[in-house]
Amino acid sequence: MKTSFDDKDIRILRALRTDSRKSLASIAVDIGMPHTTLMDRMQKIKRIRPRFTTLIDFERLGFSYRCIFMLRVMQRIQAEKIAMMPNINTVSFIDDEKHIMAEAVFRNILEVEEFREMLDQFHDIRHFYILEELKRESFMSGV
C-alpha cells in the first residue's frame, strides 16, 4: 500500500531534515501541531524508513581527501563489494544498472592511489577530487 503524505507530514519531515535530534515535543511546538497528532504522523513517516544520521566534517577528523569515482561494473555484486569497503561513504547506481558513482574518504594521497589501483579491474573509471563541500543534504531542510 502506497503511503501518501500531506503538507503536515512534509513539515515534520522538513523539521527532522533540519535537525534530527530535536525532540518531537519541540517540533510539535515549532510547527504548531498537537504532540499526539505528531506522534501519530510519525508512525506513518516511519513506514518510509527514514534514517537519522549526523553529517560530520571528515577533514577535521584527519580525512583530508574526498573523492568521487564513476565506473562500470559487470555485476551487481561487484558494486555491493565496493560499497562494503571501509573508506566508502556513498555508492549509487547511475544511468543504468552497470554504472556506479562512489564517494570515498581517505587520510592521505597514498590511500587514494591504493584505492584507485584496486579499481583498475573495472572499466570506464573516472576520478574526481572533492575540493570543497558547498552544500549537503539541504533539500527539504530549513538549513
Added chain:
Amino acid sequence: MTSKKDLLLLVSLRKNSRETLTRISKATTIPVSTIYDKIRQYQGNLILKHTTLVDFSSLGYHARTNILIKAQHESREEIKEFLLKHPNVNSVFKISNGFDFMVEAVFRHVVDVEGFIASLEKRFRIERVENHYIIEDIKKEAFLSDSQLLDLV
C-alpha cells in the same frame, strides 16, 4: 586529535542521531554528561548537521540526479550562489578533473531536471554539462557509521 571514544560517539550518531544519550553512554562507556558536552562542543565544527535521510521517491520526487558542470571562469561565482539557494539542489561540491561543480538535485519528474539544466545553460556561461540520473542508492552516508570498521580506518 580525536580520541577513540570520540570516534565511537560519532559512529553512534552517524548510525542513529536520535539515539538517547543513555543508550549511547551504555554503548560507548562515556558518561551521559560528557556525551552531552561533547555533542554541544562539536556542533558547528566536527558535527555539521544532524539530519534525516529520506527516500525522496516515496514523497513523489522521482527524479534524482548528479549533474557535473564545467563553467566559464567568470560565471563560477554566480553559478555557485544560484546552486546554494536553489530549493531543488540537495548537495553541491566543487570538484576537480575537468569540471567545476557536482550537483545532486531532486525533482518530481525527469522533465523538471531537463528544465533545470536548460535554465542553467541559458542563464550562465556553461561549457559542459553531464547529467547522471541516480537509479538506486546502495549505500548512503556510511563512512564511520559502523563501529566494527573503526579499526580499518
